[in-house]
Amino acid sequence: xxxxxxxxxxxxxxxxxxxxxxxxxxxxxxxxxxxxxxxxxxxxxxxxxxxxxxxxxxxxxxxxxxxxxxxxxxxxxxxxxxxxxxxxxxxxxxxxxxxxxxxxxxxxxxxxxxxxxxxxxxxxxxxxxxxxxxxxxxxxxxxxxxxxxxxxxxxxxxxxxxxxxxxxxxxxxxxxxxxxxxxxxxxxxxxxxxxxxxxxxxxxxxxxxxxxxxxxxxxxxxxxxxxxxxxxxxxxxxxxxxxxxxxxxxxxxxxxxxxxxxxxxxxxxxxxxxxxxxxxxxxxxxxxxxxxxxxxxxxxxxxxxxxxxxxxxxxxxxxxxxxxxxxxxxxxxxxxxxxxxxxxxxxxxxxxxxxxxxxxxxxxxxxxxxxxxxxxxxxxxxxxxxxxxxxxxxxxxxxxxxxxxxxxxxxxxxxxxxxxxxxxxxxxxxxxxxxxxxxxxxxxxxxxxxxxxxxxxxxxxxxxxxxxxxxxxxxxxxxxxxxxxxxxxxxxx
Numbered sequence: 001x002x003x004x005x006x007x008x009x010x011x012x013x014x015x016x017x018x019x020x021x022x023x024x025x026x027x028x029x030x031x032x033x034x035x036x037x038x039x040x041x042x043x044x045x046x047x048x049x050x051x052x053x054x055x056x057x058x059x060x061x062x063x064x065x066x067x068x069x070x071x072x073x074x075x076x077x078x079x080x081x082x083x084x085x086x087x088x089x090x091x092x093x094x095x096x097x098x099x100x101x102x103x104x105x106x107x108x109x110x111x112x113x114x115x116x117x118x119x120x121x122x123x124x125x126x127x128x129x130x131x132x133x134x135x136x137x138x139x140x141x142x143x144x145x146x147x148x149x150x151x152x153x154x155x156x157x158x159x160x161x162x163x164x165x166x167x168x169x170x171x172x173x174x175x176x177x178x179x180x181x182x183x184x185x186x187x188x189x190x191x192x193x194x195x196x197x198x199x200x201x202x203x204x205x206x207x208x209x210x211x212x213x214x215x216x217x218x219x220x221x222x223x224x225x226x227x228x229x230x231x232x233x234x235x236x237x238x239x240x241x242x243x244x245x246x247x248x249x250x251x252x253x254x255x256x257x258x259x260x261x262x263x264x265x266x267x268x269x270x271x272x273x274x275x276x277x278x279x280x281x282x283x284x285x286x287x288x289x290x291x292x293x294x295x296x297x298x299x300x301x302x303x304x305x306x307x308x309x310x311x312x313x314x315x316x317x318x319x320x321x322x323x324x325x326x327x328x329x330x331x332x333x334x335x336x337x338x339x340x341x342x343x344x345x346x347x348x349x350x351x352x353x354x355x356x357x358x359x360x361x362x363x364x365x366x367x368x369x370x371x372x373x374x375x376x377x378x379x380x381x382x383x384x385x386x387x388x389x390x391x392x393x394x395x396x397x398x399x400x401x402x403x404x405x406x407x408x409x410x411x412x413x414x415x416x417x418x419x420x421x422x423x424x425x426x427x428x429x430x431x432x433x434x435x436x437x438x439x440x441x442x443x444x445x446x447x448x449x450x451x452x453x454x455x456x457x458x459x460x461x462x463x464x465x466x467x468x469x470x471x472x473x474x475x476x477x478x479x480x481x482x483x484x485x486x487x488x489x490x491x492x493x
Contacts, residue, residue: 010227011196024154029117031077036112059091080156085129125219160187238352247305248404251332252397260401293343310361317361321382364403415491
């Protein structure tokens, strides 16, 4: 996965905090423009004397042009909290300029404002070059409430805030290797601001809670009078694993989840059930969910499996059971199962496996895995399945995961139907799902023309989807299926 960037919104900072942030932006931009102004006057010296022995420019090497006197002069802009970051930011700007100048000697020097910057100007983001609980910036986690905060060092000692109360009402801990408690200080040169974000960003942050070392640099941005922390996260992946089996993981009526591993022929290799604690505070429940996901990842790695999950964002799986007027619900609700699926979305690729496939689960608890009979009458009781056609019996939980595991195999083996009509002039081929309308004259090879047409549809997919029954992703899936079988899985109807 490598280095990823996520954007976290500073959630409704009060007027006092907003004024501190605005002042920090103005100070940072004025100091940055001061450095560019000085560099412009000395650009020939910098270009000739601040490159490596190999002739390359680096942000660190160029930042060394800022001598002690110039560094001291920066203090008048009150940028002490982020002076090191400012120097590197300046170095990155010059390094980029010199690289572009090598290809285009007439390129203009980076634009800078010679007069004072105000809060109304377009402002350069504030760069935080390191993740640190004592300086620059860091993140704080309130595990009991599942909330995240940013700690941003934006003030010098002179402008620090005097704190009257030294007790935090909530249990705040730094996201760091020591996971130390957040403590108030007499004079604070930082702000603590709550963060808001989406589910994708939450997955990244929960990984950081487990492995704080993945947190890197950040930039504080302003957009439409809102503030965002653009955070870099390093998510290394293990060596790619070629999946040779399928691992279906379904929710259950008697256990949290059931899993089944099958080979490429659909033969069952192993199965089992797993449970997940549902008591305790939200932090404990989420930790239990992560432990469950880690167990599934271990099984998938061991068996080199492509994980197949239920898609519960649309139609449900009809797993609930009515017994004497009482509804028995699955151990996992849809939300909890979807949270579990989102954890696997990133944990599996980190281990070198593909992300999980999410397939329809409308029939997995009613379809016989032996004869294929699909009827609600096969549901014998709350947790028992007995096929009304062939008599096969199974626990309902095990059946669900097995049917999930073989879904992709059955899909791959299903033929693609083409409507064909012969005339004296030639042959008409049609498939509404992928938007295929093809006429092949009698003197041409229908098979070759069909392959050419399919490739044409694939290349122009985004421009030709209006009015089609399937979206581009589903059409691409059908076309890839055709290609993977070398067009031998076509059925003429």
